[in-house]
Amino acid sequence: MLASLLLAAFFFPVHLVKGQIPSELLSPLGPQKILAAERARPNLRWPQYTNAGGQWLWFDSGAWTSGFFPATHYALNSRRIQCGANDRNGLNIADWRALGINSSRGLPLDASKVGHDVGFISFPFVEELALNPNDATAIRSINSLASALAGRFSERVGCTRSWDTSDPTQFTVIIDNMMNLELLFASARLTGNQNLRNIAVRHADTTMANHIRADGGSWHVIDYNSTSGNVIRKRTAQGYSDSSTWTRGQSWGIYGFANMYRLTGDVKYLDTARRMARFFINNLPSDGVVPWDFNAPLNPTRPADSSAAALVANALLLIARQETDQGQIKYWTDNAIRILNSITRVAWKANWQSLLSNGTVHKPQNNQNTGTVYGDYYYLLAGNELIRRQLVSCP
Ligand code: GLY
Numbered sequence: 061m062l063a064s065l066l067l068a069a070f071f072f073p074v075h076l077v078k079g080q081i082p083s084e085l086l087s088p089l090g091p092q093k094i095l096a097a098e099r100a101r102p103n104l105r106w107p108q109y110t111n112a113g114g115q116w117l118w119f120d121s122g123a124w125t126s127g128f129f130p131a132t133h134y135a136l137n138s139r140r141i142q143c144g145a146n147d148r149n150g151l152n153i154a155d156w157r158a159l160g161i162n163s164s165r166g167l168p169l170d171a172s173k174v175g176h177d178v179g180f181i182s183f184p185f186v187e188e189l190a191l192n193p194n195d196a197t198a199i200r201s202i203n204s205l206a207s208a209l210a211g212r213f214s215e216r217v218g219c220t221r222s223w224d225t226s227d228p229t230q231f232t233v234i235i236d237n238m239m240n241l242e243l244l245f246a247s248a249r250l251t252g253n254q255n256l257r258n259i260a261v262r263h264a265d266t267t268m269a270n271h272i273r274a275d276g277g278s279w280h281v282i283d284y285n286s287t288s289g290n291v292i293r294k295r296t297a298q299g300y301s302d303s304s305t306w307t308r309g310q311s312w313g314i315y316g317f318a319n320m321y322r323l324t325g326d327v328k329y330l331d332t333a334r335r336m337a338r339f340f341i342n343n344l345p346s347d348g349v350v351p352w353d354f355n356a357p358l359n360p361t362r363p364a365d366s367s368a369a370a371l372v373a374n375a376l377l378l379i380a381r382q383e384t385d386q387g388q389i390k391y392w393t394d395n396a397i398r399i400l401n402s403i404t405r406v407a408w409k410a411n412w413q414s415l416l417s418n419g420t421v422h423k424p425q426n427n428q429n430t431g432t433v434y435g436d437y438y439y440l441l442a443g444n445e446l447i448r449r450q451l452v453s454c455p
Contacts, residue, residue, distance in 0.1 A: 081397055081452045082404040085443035088150025088455070090415055091136055094436075095154050097413060098133070104166045106130075107414075109421050110431035114412025121168045124177035128433045130167070130184035133160035135440045137187075142447050143454030157191065160184050169201050171208035176222045178205040179240035180434075186246055199250055206247030206256055209240055213259045216289040218266035220259065222281075231286040234297070235271050235278055235309045238264065238316020245323045264320045268332050270294070271313065276339030277305035277354070278313050298422055304355035307368040308420075310340055315375035321382060333379055340372055341395050348402030352420035352428065363428040365420040367435030369403035372396075373442045381445075393451070400442055415439055 084090075097107055097116055105118035106126040119126065137156035145152035164184040168174045174181060182205045189198040212220040214231060222234045244260040247253065270282050270291055279294040279302070299306030317333035320326070343354040350369035356362040373396040380392035407418040414431020416439060421427040446452045 080401060081446055082401050082408075084404050084408045084415075085400065085439065085446065086149060086452065086455050088148060089410060090436075090440060090443075091150035091153060091156075093413060093415060094132055094136060095159075097129070098154075098159055098163065101129075101163070106163070107433045109419060109427070109433070110412065110414050110417075112429060114409055114414060114417060114431055116413050116431070121166055122173070124175070124180060125433050126167055127164075127181035127183045128437045130160050130163040131187060132433070132437045132440060133157070133163060134184055134187035135437060135444060139440070139444050139447070139454075142444065146455075148455040157188075161188065164188070164197075164201075167201070169204040169208075171211050174205060174208050175224070176209070176212060176220065176234075176237055176240070178209050179237075179243045181205060182243045182246070186242070189246070202243065203247050203250060206243050209243065210256055210259055213263070214284075214286055214289075217284045217286060218262045218289065219284070220263055229286050230292070231284040233267070233271075233282050233284065235267065235280055235316075236312045238267060238320075239312050241316065242319055242323065260320075261324065264317070264329065267313075268317070268328070272332060272336065273305075276335040277343075278310050278336065280306050280309045298424065300353035300356040300423070304353050305339070305343070306353050307340070307350050307365055308352075308371065310336060310354075311368045311372040311375055314340065314372060315378060318375055318378040318382065322378070330379070330382060333375070337372075337376055337379055337392065344399070348398050349406055350399060350403065352423050356423075363420050363423065364403070364406060364418045366403050366407040366416040366418040367420070367432045367438070369399050369407075370416070370435045370438035370442060373400045374438050374445065377442065377445045377449075393449075396442070397446075397451075400439075 102118050106129045107116040108119045108123050108125045110116055133156045140151045140156055143149055167181050182202055185198040185201040188195050209220055217231050219233045221231055222237055223232045225232055241260040244256040248256040271278050280296040280299050282291055283293040285292050295302040296306060314333050314336045317329045320329035349364050351362045352365040376392045376396040380389045383389045407416040409417045412431055415436040417431055419430045419432035419435045421430055447454055
């Protein structure tokens, strides 16, 4: 009995109580800041990250992040559906769905304009389709983005290509692209084209075979030979070193594999998500603040990455949603809440335009300590999921 209690204390170090969920997740300041940014947004520009003073920098539609801001409006629309709108939750100040539709206008859709990160661009259209399954713009956009992605698939490699390279035999794939696969399923449902679903499964299987280390960590980048399909090199681009684990990449992987389980029911994807998630949790520092790379040296101080923290919290909650064992549900949920608490403590910035600071966009390019549009998006989504699970009440 004592042994099992001790074991439980070891595996469930955080006791889940409603009061431990940071109130900032549901603060009216969130919607207020998003609306202020929408009003300040220049025509056909979208926020991506902030400067060191917390002011948004604006990017054109070619940026990989342009879909996140419209998707954030849809996240607030979902919260309004969950909670209603009042002064305490700040959701009364806008028609979030209308803003989502409006700020989706001008997103790139065809193969000549989009690169590989199309899943992120598709987010607002997937949201609109869920609200209105006949929406012609959403249907056209999803099908167009999926077809652009399918055009990057190599039967020989078993993946869609990430960056274009000057040497056509070099076929580069980043773990981030696990986030594209839901788009292929969405388009397969709309069109009946099962080839899109098959591409998603092949991409996930090849990524599972080559990107994930035996200990559950991951490589950011795999270079394949496009003729033979063989792996040429395993390396990083945004992480600390070729043998390190870049936390945002790890988080994209956890989310992507947990989502593949949701989409296919194939338990090997859930097992991979769990393995990567355990690695993530076991490598967190004692304060729970997600560093930008688990293997980056501690001196000088290694920056955090609030975007990886907000993203992985959602990934853990997505695993929790699909577990049946109560202990496992609690384990993933507790760790998600612990990570959200830690990042809120260091990165919630009332006087910044973004919700969070301490994002690491690209450390090797010295782009860190910023707000990020994707970190804010996943932070709000985590709040929605905790409301849905009735772990926190709407303000
Ligand atoms: N996909 C780019 C990033 O996570 O930075």
